[in-house]
Amino acid sequence: MANKSTDVCPYQWAWTLDNWVRRLLQNPYKIVRxxxxxxxxxxxxxxxxxxxxxxxxxLVGEKGKVISVDVQDEMLQILKNKSELKGLNSRIVLHKAQPEKLGISEMVDFALAFYMVHEVPDKKSFLGEVASHLKPDGNFLIVEPKFHVSKSDFDSTLEVARSVGLEQVSKPRISFDRAVLLKPASRKIA
Ligand SMILES: C[S@@+](CC[C@H](N)C(=O)[O-])C[C@H]1O[C@@H](n2cnc3c(N)ncnc32)[C@H](O)[C@@H]1O
Structure with a gap:
């Protein structure tokens, strides 16, 4: 069943998500490397x-690929412009999703949902779709902001994740945030 409808972070606030202050506080390389x-x-x-x-x-290099998914065309356009400037556009596939459906077709080694799960209206359908696109040895990192997502809401998301066949590997420490690394439940933890 869908949860109550949620607002997305408007593209006009994109600058708050990509700036030197955030880079100092949350080094993106350190978080995903x-x-x-x-x-x-x-x-x-x-x-x-x-x-x-x-x-x-x-990090994925010339032979790798990042599938960048968003529901807002404007966010995808901002990323397109930046990736062209940095010469990384050939490694990035931009994909427009619907709020209730990701609609991707590929299997992935790693999925990241940073500060976005609380914006998704139907978490069960969303997490189920991500789970179905994880390779058997793939990982899925969910990160939510403590200032916006309570512990009980985060725990509820974890419960939903378990119900769609994902299992907790660890809870990485990321400043100001709640984070969990998940894997397909069918894979044994080494
Ligand atoms: C708070 S921003 C975080 C952006 C980025 N992950 C970061 O950490 O800088 C959340 C983004 O998720 C997107 N979003 C919200 N619901 C979505 C959905 N159902 N599917 C795909 N993207 C969604 C919004 O449009 C927005 O760009």
Whole structure:
């Protein structure tokens, strides 16, 4: 069942998501470098202006690919402009999703949902769709802001994640945030 409708972060606020202050507080390379390797296909869910898509495009290298997904054309356009300026556009596939349907077709090694799950209207359908696109050895990192998402709301998201076949690997420490690394439940933890 869908949760109550949620607002998305408007594209006019894109600058608040990609600036030097945030980079100082939340180094995007440091946050994803343990999970993103050369040659991989990775998914940036709710990519916004690309604070994580661009570093991940560097980490996957020339043979890798970042699928950057957002519901707002304007966010995708901002990312397109930046990726062209940085010469990373050939590694980034821009994908427009619907609020209730991601609509991606590829299997991925890593998926990131940074500050976006609380904006998704139907979490069960969303998490189920992500789970179905994770490779057997893939990982999925969900990060939510403490100032916006309570512990009980985050725990509810975890419950939903379990119900669609995802299992907790760890709870990475990220300043100001609640984070969980998930994997397909069918895979044994090494
Ligand atoms: C707060 S921003 C975070 C952007 C980026 N992840 C970051 O950390 O800088 C949330 C983004 O998720 C997008 N979004 C919200 N609901 C979505 C959905 N159902 N599917 C894909 N993107 C969505 C919004 O348009 C917005 O760009």
């Amino acid at each position: 343990d999970y993103v390797k050369e040659g991989q296909t990775v998914l940036d869910l709710g990519c916004g202006p690309g604070f994580f898509s661009l570093p991940m495009a560097t």
